[in-house]
Amino acid sequence: MKLLIALIFIIVGQVDIIPPDLQSAIILKTIPYVNNFKENDTLRIGLAYTDINETVKFNKYFKSKEVKGKILIVKRIDITSNNSIKNIDILLILPSIQQKHISSIKKDTEKNDIFSIALTESLKFVKYGISMGIVEENGKPKIIANKDGLKNEGISLDPRFIKLIKFVE
Amino acid sequence: MKISQKLKFLVTFSNIVTIALFLIIILFMVRNSLLRTLKENGENLATMVAYQVAPSIEFEDTAAITNSLQPLRNYPNITFVKIFGIFGEEITSLEISKKNAITIIKSIESNNEVIGGISIGIDPSPANNLFRTITISLIGIGFLIFVISFILINWLGISITRPIFSVTKSLDNISHGEGDLTQKLDYKGKDEMGELSNSFNTFTDGIRNIISNIKNTSSEVDSLIVGIVSSIEELSATVEEISANTSETTDIVKLQDKEINTMKTNIDLIESNTDNVFSSIKDAKQYIDEILVNVKNGTSSIGNVEKSINELNRILDYSSEKSSKVSDISEVLSNITENIISISKRIDLLALNASIEAARVGEYGGGFRVISEEIRGLSFKTEDFSTNVDTYLTEIKENIDQLSNEIKNSQEQFSKTKQSISELTNVFYLINDRLDKFSNNSMNLIFDSQKENSKIINNFGVKLESFITMSKKVFTSIEEISAALEEETASFEEINANSQNITTVTKKLSGEVKKFKT
Numbered sequence: 001m002k003l004l005i006a007l008i009f010i011i012v013g014q015v016d017i018i019p020p021d022l023q024s025a026i027i028l029k030t031i032p033y034v035n036n037f038k039e040n041d042t043l044r045i046g047l048a049y050t051d052i053n054e055t056v057k058f059n060k061y062f063k064s065k066e067v068k069g070k071i072l073i074v075k076r077i078d079i080t081s082n083n084s085i086k087n088i089d090i091l092l093i094l095p096s097i098q099q100k101h102i103s104s105i106k107k108d109t110e111k112n113d114i115f116s117i118a119l120t121e122s123l124k125f126v127k128y129g130i131s132m133g134i135v136e137e138n139g140k141p142k143i144i145a146n147k148d149g150l151k152n153e154g155i156s157l158d159p160r161f162i163k164l165i166k167f168v169e
Numbered sequence: 170m171k172i173s174q175k176l177k178f179l180v181t182f183s184n185i186v187t188i189a190l191f192l193i194i195i196l197f198m199v200r201n202s203l204l205r206t207l208k209e210n211g212e213n214l215a216t217m218v219a220y221q222v223a224p225s226i227e228f229e230d231t232a233a234i235t236n237s238l239q240p241l242r243n244y245p246n247i248t249f250v251k252i253f254g255i256f257g258e259e260i261t262s263l264e265i266s267k268k269n270a271i272t273i274i275k276s277i278e279s280n281n282e283v284i285g286g287i288s289i290g291i292d293p294s295p296a297n298n299l300f301r302t303i304t305i306s307l308i309g310i311g312f313l314i315f316v317i318s319f320i321l322i323n324w325l326g327i328s329i330t331r332p333i334f335s336v337t338k339s340l341d342n343i344s345h346g347e348g349d350l351t352q353k354l355d356y357k358g359k360d361e362m363g364e365l366s367n368s369f370n371t372f373t374d375g376i377r378n379i380i381s382n383i384k385n386t387s388s389e390v391d392s393l394i395v396g397i398v399s400s401i402e403e404l405s406a407t408v409e410e411i412s413a414n415t416s417e418t419t420d421i422v423k424l425q426d427k428e429i430n431t432m433k434t435n436i437d438l439i440e441s442n443t444d445n446v447f448s449s450i451k452d453a454k455q456y457i458d459e460i461l462v463n464v465k466n467g468t469s470s471i472g473n474v475e476k477s478i479n480e481l482n483r484i485l486d487y488s489s490e491k492s493s494k495v496s497d498i499s500e501v502l503s504n505i506t507e508n509i510i511s512i513s514k515r516i517d518l519l520a521l522n523a524s525i526e527a528a529r530v531g532e533y534g535g536g537f538r539v540i541s542e543e544i545r546g547l548s549f550k551t552e553d554f555s556t557n558v559d560t561y562l563t564e565i566k567e568n569i570d571q572l573s574n575e576i577k578n579s580q581e582q583f584s585k586t587k588q589s590i591s592e593l594t595n596v597f598y599l600i601n602d603r604l605d606k607f608s609n610n611s612m613n614l615i616f617d618s619q620k621e622n623s624k625i626i627n628n629f630g631v632k633l634e635s636f637i638t639m640s641k642k643v644f645t646s647i648e649e650i651s652a653a654l655e656e657e658t659a660s661f662e663e664i665n666a667n668s669q670n671i672t673t674v675t676k677k678l679s680g681e682v683k684k685f686k687t
Binding site: 017018019021022024025026029136137138139140141142143164 | 251253256274276
């Protein structure tokens with residue numbers, strides 16, 4: 001019986017624990033620690049999706065926000081459109097994105113030096129090569145990053161911020 | 170495995186699967202409902218706490234935050250509460266128990282800005298216990314449903330299979346009755362098996378009639394087959410005869426084909442020769458044309474020669490005329506010379522007389538005597554000179570006369586030559602005329618005739634080719650006919666054999682049909 005209950009919980013219980021507003025707040029707080037963006041007046045944030053409805057919520061968290069004097073511009077990016085991802089600084093991977101999309105996303109972000117951040121399946125996607133993600137650890141949010149991902153995307157982080165990060169491979 | 174057993178197994182299996190699926194779906198729904206309730210409760214509690222601690226976090230009043238968390242100890246099922254900053258740095262925490270928990274995380278906002286977060290651990294064991302109880306109850310209910318349905322299936326199965334068994338048994342009896350079509354199925358139910366029994370009985374009635382008809386027609390077929398066999402034998406003989414004739418025809422056609430091929434070779438040879446003749450005629454015509462051109466040129470040259478002769482003749486006439494004139498002049502000159510000689514002689518005589526007279530005069534006539542002697546000398550010289558001139562003139566006259574005679578002879582020769590040239594010209598004209606006629610009429614006629622012959626030979630060749638093709642086709646057709654006849658013979662033999670087999674089978678069938686009781 002216990003096994004059945006555990007199995008049912010495992011199958012159905014795979015949900016993102018960190019709420020989107022908290023994830024968005026963490027990302028906004030992260031931006032000042034990215035050396036690449038220190039000179040920028042504006043930051044172009046891309047929301048990678050396959051279901052446009054979910055972009056509404058995330059758009060609200062970033063649109064027209066100002067972070068340390070930098071104006072944020074949000075751009076929606078439909079991954080299924082076959083257009084290459086370019087002309088943005090940060091790419092946020094929304095929950096509708098699946099693992100099969102990651103390889104093409106990585107190719108574009110590495111080619112165009114775009115900072116990729118997973119807002120879903122963070123541990124799996126970061127292990128797969130996405131630069132950064134947020135997971136739950138001991139009941140608290142924890143920023144995880146992939147060194148190779150950061151290097152390939154040409155992202156340089158502030159040493160103070162690096163202390164807060166857990167690197168995964 | 171019998172159909173009834175298969176049906177029973179199928180229904181039981183589908184029943185188990187249906188009940189299992191039903192149970193799983195219900196359990197999922199229950200589980201989701203419980204989980205949602207737990208999460209909603211946790212989120213509500215977290216929202217409430219977040220609202221309470223937000224000002225304290227803003228002012229970094231950790232003690233106030235810790236105090237705010239204390240009442241949560243009285244809440245059932247809460248295992249821990251943690252307050253953390255944006256990057257997950259812990260501000261404070263409250264651990265109530267160490268049980269496994271579901272974590273609920275909420276953001277803490279102040280002035281519409283996220284300043285941190287709260288996580289609450291909720292013990293899921295009461296929900297799990299409830300879920301376990303519900304699961305056990307559902308499995309019990311499922312088992313009960315299965316038992317009831319199993320009994321119902323068995324009862325239904327028996328009621329379904331009973332008529333099947335009954336009908337099967339009856340059919341088994343009929344099948345062991347060795348063709349007794351008088352037997353009937355005696356199941357009288359109003360279900361599908363009853364309908365099947367009625368249909369089967371009607372069917373056996375029909376079969377009985379058919380078998381009866383077959384019996385009658387079988388003997389008819391037998392006699393017909395005998396007739397067919399004899400007809401086939403006759404046909405086979407005819408076919409053999411045709412086959413023999415075809416073989417003979419084939420040999421003739423082969424011979425004909427050989428002869429035609431020889432003819433074709435000869436025609437090809439004639440065609441080749443004709444082409445050669447044709448080519449030679451062409452060459453001959455070209456040569457004749459060339460001769461014609463040369464004859465014309467010759468005629469033209471002869472004309473020119475004749476003109477030249479005429480011109481020479483005219484010159485000779487002129488020369489003759491002039492020579493006679495020169496002869497006349499020489500005669501005149503000779504007379505003049507004679508006169509001069511006569512005059513000279515008279516001057517000499519006068520000079521002699523003068524000299525005599527001068528001598529008589531004496532010394533006074535000395536001068537005169539000298540003059541008379543000089544004149545007498547001149548007279549002698551003139552006489553000598555005139556004598557010489559006369560001699561030369563005589564010689565000239567003789568030469569001119571000879572020349573005149575020669576010119577006359579030449580003129581005669583020229584006249585003869587002219588006549589010969591005239592005759593030659595006529596001959597050339599005649600040759601030209603004949604060659605022209607030959608070239609334009611006869612050669613063209615030969616040429617056209619040769620062309621026509623060539624065409625005729627070509628046409629004949631084409632016709633012969635066509636004839637050969639047709640002959641080959643005839644040959645092929647005859648071979649095909651021969652093959653077809655062979656096949657036909659084989660078919661007849663096969664039909665004959667089949668007819669005999671049919672006869673045997675018909676006899677056997679007749680014997681079998683007689684076994685049925687109709």
